[in-house]
Amino acid sequence: MRRLRQAAWGAAVCMLAAAAIGAWWLAAERDGVSATRRSAGPRPAPDHGLDASAEARIAAFCGDCHALPRPESFPRDRWHREVRLGYEYYARSGRNDLDPPPIWQTLAYYRARAPERLTFARPPEAQTGFHVHFRVEPLDWDRKPSVEAGTSCLRWCRLEAEAPPVLLVCDMRDGSITALDLRQRPAPRRLLARLEHPCRLEPCDLDGSGQPGLVVADLGSFAAVDHDRGRVVWLRPVPGRPEFRPEVLASGFGRVADVRPADVDGDGRLDVIVAEFGHYRTGGIWLLRNMGSSATAAPDQNRAAPRFSRQRLDVRTGTIHVPVCDLDGDGQPDFLALVSNESESLDAFLNLGKGRFRRQLVWQAPDLTFGSSGIELVDLDGDGDLDVLYTNGDAFDNLYAHPQHGVQWLENRGELRFVLHRLTDLPGAYRALAADLDGDGDQDILVAAWLPRQVLPAELREPSLPSIICLEQVGRGQFVRHTLESGSPRHPAMEIGDFDGDGDWDFAVGFNAGLDGAAGPQTPRVAVWWNQTRWPAASQVPAKKPAGRPSG
Numbered sequence: 001m002r003r004l005r006q007a008a009w010g011a012a013v014c015m016l017a018a019a020a021i022g023a024w025w026l027a028a029e030r031d032g033v034s035a036t037r038r039s040a041g042p043r044p045a046p047d048h049g050l051d052a053s054a055e056a057r058i059a060a061f062c063g064d065c066h067a068l069p070r071p072e073s074f075p076r077d078r079w080h081r082e083v084r085l086g087y088e089y090y091a092r093s094g095r096n097d098l099d100p101p102p103i104w105q106t107l108a109y110y111r112a113r114a115p116e117r118l119t120f121a122r123p124p125e126a127q128t129g130f131h132v133h134f135r136v137e138p139l140d141w142d143r144k145p146s147v148e149a150g151t152s153c154l155r156w157c158r159l160e161a162e163a164p165p166v167l168l169v170c171d172m173r174d175g176s177i178t179a180l181d182l183r184q185r186p187a188p189r190r191l192l193a194r195l196e197h198p199c200r201l202e203p204c205d206l207d208g209s210g211q212p213g214l215v216v217a218d219l220g221s222f223a224a225v226d227h228d229r230g231r232v233v234w235l236r237p238v239p240g241r242p243e244f245r246p247e248v249l250a251s252g253f254g255r256v257a258d259v260r261p262a263d264v265d266g267d268g269r270l271d272v273i274v275a276e277f278g279h280y281r282t283g284g285i286w287l288l289r290n291m292g293s294s295a296t297a298a299p300d301q302n303r304a305a306p307r308f309s310r311q312r313l314d315v316r317t318g319t320i321h322v323p324v325c326d327l328d329g330d331g332q333p334d335f336l337a338l339v340s341n342e343s344e345s346l347d348a349f350l351n352l353g354k355g356r357f358r359r360q361l362v363w364q365a366p367d368l369t370f371g372s373s374g375i376e377l378v379d380l381d382g383d384g385d386l387d388v389l390y391t392n393g394d395a396f397d398n399l400y401a402h403p404q405h406g407v408q409w410l411e412n413r414g415e416l417r418f419v420l421h422r423l424t425d426l427p428g429a430y431r432a433l434a435a436d437l438d439g440d441g442d443q444d445i446l447v448a449a450w451l452p453r454q455v456l457p458a459e460l461r462e463p464s465l466p467s468i469i470c471l472e473q474v475g476r477g478q479f480v481r482h483t484l485e486s487g488s489p490r491h492p493a494m495e496i497g498d499f500d501g502d503g504d505w506d507f508a509v510g511f512n513a514g515l516d517g518a519a520g521p522q523t524p525r526v527a528v529w530w531n532q533t534r535w536p537a538a539s540q541v542p543a544k545k546p547a548g549r550p551s552g
Contacts, residue, residue: 050105057101058109062086064098066342066368071113073369073402075457079110082398089280118457120403123424126480130470132437133532134484134506138524139180141189147174149490149523150222151510153200156497159212159237167495167508168214169526170198172222177201177214177235182499182528192244193235197222201235204261206270207293207306211237213244215272217256224396226279230256232272232288236305247305250274254282254317262324262333265289265355269306273335275319283317285337286310289355313349313357317341323377325386327416336362340372340394348416362388362418363410369402371395373450378434380443381477385412393429393449400456401427407447407471423471424481427451427460431494435505437531438472445471445479448491448509463487468509490523504531 050058059068074082083106090100143149150173158165159179166179177198179190197219203212213236220229230253235244249272258275265271269290276284288308318341327334332351339345344365349357365372371394377386388410395401406425410418428451434443449467451460468485493510500506511523 050109054101054105055109057099058106061090061098061100062106067344067364067366069110069369070367071110072115073367074114074400075117076111076114078400078456079107079114083107083110118403120401120427120460121425123426123481126472126482130438130472130482130484131533132470134529135532137528137530139187139526139528140524141178142176143174143525148513149511149525150174151493151512151525152198154493154495154508154510154526155201155203156495156499157203157212159203161210161212164501165497167497167499167526168192168201169510170201170216170493171525172197172199172219172512177216180526183501190242193233193246195233195246196220196229196231198233199256200258202259202261204270206234206261206272206290207236208269209237209239211239213237215249215259215261217259217275219255219257219277220253221255224255224279226254226281228252228254228282230254230276230278230282232256232259232274234305249305249308250286250288250310253286254278257319258321260322260324260335262335264333264351265353266332271355272308273322273324275322275337277319277340278317280317283315283319283341284312285314285316285319285322285349286312287355287357311355314339314347314359316343318343320372321375323375325377336375336377336388338372338375338390342368344368344370344372346375346388346390346410360416362416363420365392367404369398369400369404371397371402371405373430374432376433378443380409380434380445380473381411382442383412385414387412388418389432389434389445391429391432391447393427393451395428395451395455399452399454401451401460405429407432407445409477411477421477423479424469426466426469428455428467428489430492433494433496433507435496435507437470437505439504442473442476444473446494446496446507447471448494449489450492450512451489465489467491484529499528500530502531504533506531 062068087103150171152172153170155168156165166181169178175194175196177192179192181188195218199217199219201214201216204215205212216233218231218233231248232250234247234249236247238245253276255277257277260273261270263270271290272288274286291307291309293304293306316339318339320338322335322337324333324335327348334351335349337347346362348360348362352358371392373391373394376389378389380387390408393405405427406429407423409421409423428449430450432445432447434445437444447469464486466483466486467489470482470484471479473479490511491509492512496505496507508526508528510526
């Protein structure tokens, strides 16, 4: 009965919200919004004629729980939809503490300030070609013709201490986690587990058995919705057998996007930091504290799984990545959190001991449409500390890409001071990794893009749109751009490794059709880019592991 009452109450709220939005919109139509809408086109937008008090009321309403949206984030004719959605979200939130201005005023305010169309710059290519050459090999397996690619994560790591590394592939559509041995042809594959919607995984030894397992972030749904089906799952190695047994460490979350193991309280046991992306009403950052095993002196094959207590560290929605590092040099693991949605911020969580953290803002984007998509920790300038490689290109919220999409470097200046350097523009920029690809002793950057098929503006659907680029570091902190692939920005996942053991860096990208079936069932899950460069001397073969990546 309780569920029925909740469902009835939810339906009633939605009906009231819809009625409220309808009333607001009809009022806007009566007040002349239709005429304003017809004015979209080559003609300039009319003066909105709002006084200072009306503008202050708009700013207070639209900027109450996040930064005030910037009019230049969308073209003029798009603001009808964005303003309507903003009022709809407020109506559905259940809040009644704000003073919404008439919707026609808000629409007029934004249309008067918005550009007629968005302009996307085309960054210049390097004047000389990239002397690292690749051969591309598509890989796919066991996929029904009706099922599209859903690769969400690639990871190059060892499943056994003495075994060669393998490429792990998570598919968030069919739930599979597969290991590929890329050192053999054809590449042998092994299905490790089939979960719901695995998003990311990390190798770790949670129970101290000496055998690495995998802790997995399970979204719980492919679509972005609010629910309680997100989980943290441990793929536990079965002693003496090449198998993994899934064990749920924690459930009842919204969509879980990232998990990072770390001994945050110094008790010798690995805890787990959890990024619950959620959606509108769910989300946050959690600490799963390892309380140890309930069994005593049990043989390895009967070792009980560790127990975890749950502690909430942050209540915001939209956390994407939570990489662990010692930010303040006190010897304790801290972590950085990239939080999207209405926050669009990078925050440091400083370890105070005993599972307590202090949050400190590192950097915040100037607008809600920034589209944060990922971070990677890497010593990009070779000065001995970890910088932040930051991509922003998420266009799946509203199917709109923005000129501000691209790649930036947050340079670590010490004492938690980071300086922003914009590296390049790239619509749909989604994943960036660093490695010394050309063997000159510094870190270059590979960037992969992911865009919806029906992305707007429509000009971004052209086949020449870059999908994989390399930023070659030609001087300390100076980069030139090489486009490696165009026309298929469908890569939410990427990994770098010496896959064939020949001493240079290869890389792999994953394909994902997205929420709109963008790539199609014929698209492979993975494409491996084999480094074919013939190095003129042994001293020029890259020798350094990619900073921030596990040894493989």
